[in-house]
Amino acid sequence: MFGALLSFSTLAVAARNVSEELDTFQLMFFRSVIMLAMVVSIGMLSPGGLGQFRTKNLKGHLARNCAHFVGQFGWFFGVAAIPLAQVVAIEFTTPLWIGVFAPFLLGERMTLVRGLVLVVGFSGVLVVVRPWEAEIQAGSVAVMVAAVGFALSMITTKRLTRSDSVLCILFYMGLMQAPMGLLPALWSWVMPGPEVWAWMVLISTCGMSAHFCLAKALSSADALVVAPMDYLRLPVFALVGYVFFAETVGIEVVLGGLVILISNWLNTWLEARRTRRARAAAAISS
Secondary structure (H helix, E strand, C coil), X not given: CHHHHHHHHXXXXXXXHHCCCCXXXXXXXXXHHHHHHHHHHHHHHCCCHHHHHCCCCHHHHHHHHHHHXXXXXXXXXXXXXXXXXXXHHHHCCHHHHHHHHHHHHCCCCCCHHHHHHHHHHHHHXXXXXXXXXXXXXXXHHXXXXXXXXXXXXXXXXXXXXXXXXXHHHHHHHHHHHXXXXXXXXXXXXXXXXXXXXXXXXXXHHHHHHHHHHHHHHHHHCCHHHHHHHHHHHHHHHHHHHHHHHCCCCCHHHHHHHHHHHHHHHHHXXXXXXXXXXXXXXXXHHC
């Protein structure tokens, strides 16, 4: 998850720069094509070869990529339209949506502790966003839609990791999302210059590494445990926005970020303690 954090932060900076020349659909198309080429190259050089891209769950991959495409569009649109800290704060409703969907789609337990941690974290997001004061912007709505898309994407990713490798998931991500982005991109096609191509390579690399790290995290722990760790992106993105784009950070971002960090730490600590107790009980019974 820390690898995903670093990748997403770099991705946001690159996407903000590219959005000045390319529309969102064209950005998504080039990102998918470049990432697909990278994944195929890695597959050809790895021991499993191209055979590791075989899957018996095409419907699952299609469902994941439809959800992720919607989330990705909303995220890229929001990054270009509103401050980065606000993008992340609104996007942090993703764990709340995962909390709603995961018990039904993954069969994971929604314990009282997990529920309280998510509520605490979401209260920190409300402190940052202050929906009772801010006027509704298209970028904010787009990121809220993105949060729902990302929640469904994370859940379907968790299910896919039970049968398919991370590299296989990334392969179908590029293969399916490239045509999804191409068709609408043709309406306002712009041939990128050399500088834009450099940014696109960086975006594709960071996108691939972010999803690789995220899939690895989801294959190692429950989605309800992994998702709250993503709260760390709020203070990081606030700092990135200040350093690279001169976006100011208000006291509400600091206070809300502190609440979110506390909830993240609490969740990690409680889950670690629960795991230790379960292992101890198993050792005693054996």
